[in-house]
Amino acid sequence: MQQISIALPDGYRSSDVLAFHGRDAEGVAEQVTATRIRKGVVLDGVPVALDIALAPAAARIGIEADAELTPRARSLLDDALLNILGLRIDPAPFLKTAENDPLMGGAVRRNAGLRIVQSATIFEALTWAIIGQQINLTFAIALRRTFILQAGRQHSSGLWCYPEADEVARLSVEDLTTRKFSRSKAETLLRLAQLVDAGSLSLERTADIEATSAALLAVKGIGPWTVNYALLRGYGYPDCSLHGDVAIRAALQRLLGEEAKPDMARTEALLANYKPHRTMAAAHLWATLT
Template sequence: MRISIPLPPGYRCADVLAFHSRDLDGVAEQVTGERIRKGVLQDGVAVLLDVTLAQGMALCEVQADGVLTAPAVAKVDEALHNILGLRIDPAPFLALAEDDPLLGACARRNAGLRIVQSATIFEALTWAIIGQQINLPFAIALRRSFIMQAGRQHSSGVWCYPEAPDVARLAQEALTSRKFSRAKADTLLRLARLVADGELTLARTDAPDQVERSLLAVKGIGQWTVNYALLRGYGYPDCSLHGDVAIRTAFQRLLHEDAKPGIARTQALLEPYRPHRTMAAACLWASLNQREDE
């Protein structure tokens, strides 16, 4: 199955390619030149998303190791839009913030910056649990192990990120024996079993406050994980990432202050950028790798 997805003017291919290149070993994502190959499971079928970024167009070849139902085909299309960062349009944030005294210069420097989503909400949630409170290289290594424990290899050789039923079948020792803390393993398995049993739904149509309540009710999931899921999984355009240390560090730098603002003050600093606080967060993250005179 071939799908062509138009890319908007000013689309920043390099940002998307960099996001999918984080794991240099390329277990479930492989990036070569302008091409992304990503493995996903859709309703139990191993699927390879083979995407080439051309001029103004994403040329997508979908290779399924089995028959995809109509709902699964819809999920594939959704996954493609997610991994290409097409869910949130950055233009409204730029229009709001380009003359802003605090974020204006940063917004102009990062015009066209996009938030790349995980292929599925479940992937975003599990990645948030895996990566919380550990350094990025270790988190990537754990994620790789998680995929190879619970996922499945596509006929192309690319591993597919697991769905909830695949993770729910794991024993705790399958994770703890591979350097997962007991707390991370328990939370991952608890989440997967709730989703697999239908006790917790992960629907993009749910309102953010409803999502927040249902996720916080899961033992082991805290506010940071919820915020990450809202941003990278659900793709909501107005996530307030005031608890994120990097956001607070970026504000400290922009304000030229000696200490990071507290969480309450950071929340207040983000308030003027409603309903585009997700893009404000992306802009702040990007600023940490830029000089203010760039």
């Protein structure tokens, strides 16, 4: 097993990271305790088990791969660790900008250590967003578990690994609908996986946010909410304007002290005040509702 260490910044809130990855108490691809995350991922075809121990100043990570990692797999691994630990977006520039802001300053100061924790891969974030469309969280978590057991692979340690696109593309619609997926949800998941597997849809971070959004919205079954979630929890773009999100509008209503939610146009204008840090602004707005 390879061992590495990643330094964690001052004020790092490991509780946020543990809560995000520990949403499923019966997790088959994640096992979370008070100080540790075990996470299974497939990276360029190789099942990998990550054992992440969180200490105040560093994350100590054991990496156990079932085969030698290719250069691409190692690049994906570095990417996944940034995502899992919430280290992709530095919150400091937003804090400096917004801590004395008349609208959000109080909320920002109360949550000064807030970070955006992400799914290990963009594909994981996208498929999770599709799974969670228009259903409650408990049911979505159960479907996600079923999805992993159907399409994923088991690491030699016994931990299941979240699948890559080619593994999902091999499923049929019936494989999912017989396990409580709606037909439309099953078709969208398979359509996405097949496009990615064929190379028709790239999930790289090299494109700008507008091009990425347009490419995802062109996939039948993927709408603005799913795209916004993927931009935040998958791609990690630092300047996402989530003005279409109902929760963002509800949070602004509360901060504004008004009787109705601001409409999308006004919400977009309010969020524009926090460019180029609108993703962190969204995270802080969500935090006011919890």
